[in-house]
Amino acid sequence: MKFSTVKKYRRRHKLLGALLIRNPVLVLGLDLPFVIAAATSLKNAAAMAIQIFIIHTGTMLVGRVTCTKLHRWQAIVANVAAATFMMMVAQVLVVALFRGISNSLGMYLYLMAVNAMTVFQSSALPKNAKIWPVFTGALSNALGFALVVGVVALIREYFAFGSLWGISLPVLIKLPALAIPFAGFMLMGFLLAFTRFLNKRLLALSLLETARKEARYTKIHVDSVETIDL
Amino acid sequence: MAMFRKGVLLAQHKEPAFSKPIVRFVNPQTDRMTIEREPPANPARAGVSDIVEIAQAAGVTDERDGKPLYKKLLRARERAVAVLVDAVDDEPYVSSRIAPLLQCREEVLGGLALCKQVAQTTNISFVVYQSITDQKLGLPRTIGGMPVVRLRGAYPAPAQSAKMKMREEKGRRLIVGTGALIHLYRAVWRAKRQSTTFITVAGSCVANPMNLEVSIGLSVDQVLERCGLSAEPTRVVCGGSMTGIAVLDRDATCVTHTTRAILAFRENKKDALFSCIGCGRCEQVCPAGLNPMYIHRFVENSYYANLRLFDAHMCVECGTCSYICPSRLTVAASVAKAKEYALCHFIQPGEETDELDG
Amino acid sequence: MLLENLYLFFTSAMVALAMENAIFARSLGLSRSVLFMKTPGAGILCGGILTWIATASSVLVAGVNYLVEGAPYASFIRMPGYLLCVCLVYAATYLYTKKKRPALFRVIRPYLPISTFNTALFGAFYISSLKSFGFFQTVGYALGTGVGYTIAIYVIYYARKRLAISPVPRSFRGLPVLLVYIGFLSLAIYGLIGHGLPS
């Protein structure tokens, strides 16, 4: 398959790319612990989403500064320090917003400061990185994380406790085990597989429409594109 | 008691072909061919050089390994300590060496006497496979005063132990098949050029299975017509039932010196093509102590990195793993592929020790 | 007294190693770079660095826990304190190896950040503070966490080798099926722990 079409497709669906194709959790496999162990209810998910927005964007901006001034290993320390500061700021906000979140999230509330996505993306910035792409990239990464956490938390809270955002709903069968990390592992496995499947389908569809647009593709090509495999 | 045994005892469907008399099915022109060189005055005490030249002129070929017999005789004249008559028919349905040994005994003995003159040794023995359960005529203890060594055990234990015998004193023993002996005898006594070979025609859809002496060059179709087909076979095999080669074009495939059998089977394709259930029986039966299941998986996923551990070059290509596989997988083919890979990547030449030489 | 402390040390180390394994019980310190180690040696190196940093900094962390205990806004002060200890050990290791042991430095340099700023490390400190461990228990728990992390990486490496020879469906190849595999291991360990969610 032609890579230019893939790039075209990704350029066209920028948001989709941020959420699915370059999703930090589903594709890059970053920040798995929080999704697997901590995302057991929608409130936790919301808290972690707010935290990641503040921590990640703030630290990325700090890292944009530190990567020019300091060595790599000093920059990491500085970024983690900044992330910790952001974490404390975010913690004030989150604890004010959600009652009893520090009990339900436990140590994951604090461990957000050293989540792999923030630490390594902020310290791996190139020296000549523009400020605006860094900011938007950080936002889209945080958005992707928030999406995954939200989906996982939705599934787990509904099927494990039969409630959504604390409001109990009628549920066919309760599976309390879903709130335990091992179920989180399996759930993430299936979610990753589903995402890959979805990416494949989306890319195939977009290739199909580009193929239909371009006149030099014959009918055979279109058919072959329909059954594309990545 | 299959649970305590290693290896597998095959059901030898040698009857009825084994005990039937051998039928000649020859092409008259080639059968009449003789050698120009006039026979020696007294064949009983013909000179060594005479015998070798006659064998060369008559084009006698050993059906075990397609080598011309005179070369073997020359090597034997220099450095041979023993003569071994190979009548090991361990594969099911095949009795094309043991039947001539038992039925045209004096011809075999005559040929053996000639070999004895060449090799100048008295250490002579016949090797047969004892675990033939369904034969009607029994195997004698001695033939012409010479001992008959019986190989027992599961398939292909005979091949194994025969290898044991043959490996020590590499090349210093003369191993000939019964067919070659018979043709040598005919060449020396009747000045006949070798134009025939002994084969077994059997299988689940052969009307009347029998041992034939057929002319070399006849097509597989003709031979099968001679014996009659009770049903249309799904696979026709040229060679042994375990190690033979499936024939695609029956007209184009001809009987050669080394053809041991022509088998025609009809199998139902229903119980085929499950995926491996990992029962591990192939490892219980492998005579070389290999691990065919994992080799098969590595080869199927083309993941050759770990094959070094599995010693695939030690495979003796007996096909037992495929035979026993309850999922009807082609394990042996994968192991053979792995063996090729191992031989050209892992093993220095000369390191492999499993080659059987005559 | 000493025997008692040793007993505490080893019990907490074993608990952290087996029953509350960082990766299998709490999924801490899990990331793609850890799951997809090139060689077992790299995995052991990564885990070894983590073990060293955890053990060394836990000595300081025990002091931090002791000071912070009962202070106002304890939860606020903890994380910076831990970060301080870990950064000290990190910088010390980095500079020492760079000056004195260049060969070792070249080997450990790529893995040093991954193993240092790792949720497994900080998680171990947090758990020791939540359970209000003493000095020996804290050090033992950190050591056990490091060793358990190393073992987990090793196990995951061989799980990948095992999964490489089975026809995993295309969508599941690589990370997804590996996560399901770890999920079953974690299920087995959970059966040993019984009911008790990781905090």
Added chain:
Amino acid sequence: MSLTANALYAPHIRHHENTRTVMGDVILVLVVLYIMAYMHYGLRAVALGVWSVAICVLADVAGTLMRRQRPHIRDLSAVVTGMLLPLMMPVSIPYRVVAVAAVVAVAVAKQPFGGVGHNVFNPAAAGFSFAAICFGVQMFTYPEPQQALVGAAGEEAVFLPVLGALDFVSGIAPTFTLRLGAVPQYELLDMAMGNYPGPMGATNILVILACLLYLVFRNTVRWDMPVAFFGAAFLFAYIFPRSQMDRLESVGYEMMSGLLLFAGVFLLGDPVTTPKRDLSKVAFGAVAGVVVMLFRRFGNMEESITFAILLMNATTWGFDMLGERVYGKIRRHRVEVFNSQKIQKKA
């Protein structure tokens, strides 16, 4: 491999046993266990079995189609999983629990790893473990089998209804008593005969032993793994008795209580998730026996043997590779022996 390729390769004759006969042996003995369960608990046991088999087969076919392959129901592996699951549970189990266990067993433990023959973890053990964590109460309250036996003695039997509300006398299972450190109140002979509250199919000790013998003679289960497993468990129970009782008595209770015998025969007898070599089998069985008893001793669940088996399944690959190294040494040694052998010895 396609059929034509299959028709080309040697050998050209095949053994008469195929996958269906191998699985058929297991299914046969499981049917026997279902008959025993029917005699103890009535028709509900059979209904549970049918239900679980149906769910398993459906999930298997669905998963195979999702993997874009032709489903082979004829290889019967899903049927075996489906028949194993209810036998490990009490007869009073709700149908939805069985359904959850079956779906987890096939859709999570079997299909993502590549389907039949490639699953790393035992599907039945995985499904049971998941259900045991989710529904601890329903999974571990066992009804008294006496109701059925009274019926056999002449008075009318009080079976559990196939559908509808369940009200039953829940007995105290020996596993529970042993975990409390007390001595079960059942006679060892009664337990051997199988009338004590427990899992549906796992209580008929003598029948399960007969099944084991049959499977061993049919060479479906290799004999050395169960021997090593039960030997290790026996020794462990003999050396460290859990409660104040005679050592041999403790051995009897440990071996007969709960799922130990059943799992040793059917879950460890599953060839896919256990090592292949005899040596590896022995080592694996011994380690598994010790691990199972350790889980019983220190685990907090009432029946933690399936978790131990899951943990052991993860080590199968390691055991196989170690066995391969050992056998590699044996192979090379044997080749040397071949090279240095004298014909006089053989002939």
